[in-house]
Amino acid sequence: MTNLKKSNQYFFYKTKLIVDKNVFRPRFETEQLVDCCQEIIKAFWKENKFSILEIGTGSGAIAISLAKIFPQAEIVGTDVYWKAINCAKKNGDKAGTKIQWKKSNLFDNINQKFNVIVANLPYVADGFSLNKDVLDKDPKIALFGGKNGLDLFHKFFEQVKNFLADRFVIALEFGWDQKSELKNLLKIYLPKIRYNFLKDYQKQDRFLFIYNLY
Numbered sequence: 001m002t003n004l005k006k007s008n009q010y011f012f013y014k015t016k017l018i019v020d021k022n023v024f025r026p027r028f029e030t031e032q033l034v035d036c037c038q039e040i041i042k043a044f045w046k047e048n049k050f051s052i053l054e055i056g057t058g059s060g061a062i063a064i065s066l067a068k069i070f071p072q073a074e075i076v077g078t079d080v081y082w083k084a085i086n087c088a089k090k091n092g093d094k095a096g097t098k099i100q101w102k103k104s105n106l107f108d109n110i111n112q113k114f115n116v117i118v119a120n121l122p123y124v125a126d127g128f129s130l131n132k133d134v135l136d137k138d139p140k141i142a143l144f145g146g147k148n149g150l151d152l153f154h155k156f157f158e159q160v161k162n163f164l165a166d167r168f169v170i171a172l173e174f175g176w177d178q179k180s181e182l183k184n185l186l187k188i189y190l191p192k193i194r195y196n197f198l199k200d201y202q203k204q205d206r207f208l209f210i211y212n213l214y
């Protein structure tokens, strides 16, 4: 469970992370995304060799958790914001992981294919009134995603095909009211692809898994 210990220390998936003002504070819900990735990988990648890309890593929470569970995996963690990459790298090194950290605007600086692509992209609609604590403590770049919050999802879906191995899973977190718009985007950008939505522990639609596992 994510736990605030001191002002800038968080526990995410039992790993202590230092979270500075440049990065999103990891949330409890996101541990469910890691749980699901773990289950899928264990079920479908019996072989030792597989690769994971996390886009928008922030503190490194997701990439570091997966690296600790799957030390044999090749893992790349990216963020558009170099201060976030610095923070993630420090956390990853402290946790003893061997993640490759890269500054990248979505896939701009990526030049290989991956089995698992995971992302908790910014998805809040511009102008949505968030509570003061969130606005004060989480960087705007981690929160807002354009008019309906899904600007980055458009771009992500448009580009992701070029970075997928033959067998793959894409795991995404999104806002509780965005499922139907995401379905529309899938029809446009990734027709014929298999996918599943999953609810969080509050029974809200929060996760999307897109896959070809056979």
Ligand SMILES: C[S@@+](CC[C@H](N)C(=O)[O-])C[C@H]1O[C@@H](n2cnc3c(N)ncnc32)[C@H](O)[C@@H]1O
Binding pocket: 023, 024, 025, 026, 027, 030, 055, 056, 057, 058, 059, 060, 061, 062, 078, 079, 080, 081, 084, 104, 105, 106, 119, 120, 121, 122, 141, 142, 143, 152
């Ligand atoms: C909601 S935070 C998620 C952080 C972390 N993955 C987590 O779940 O705690 C979104 C992250 O996406 C990054 N980001 C925003 N725009 C991006 C882009 N165009 N390409 C890559 N990362 C981006 C932000 O800097 C931020 O770190």
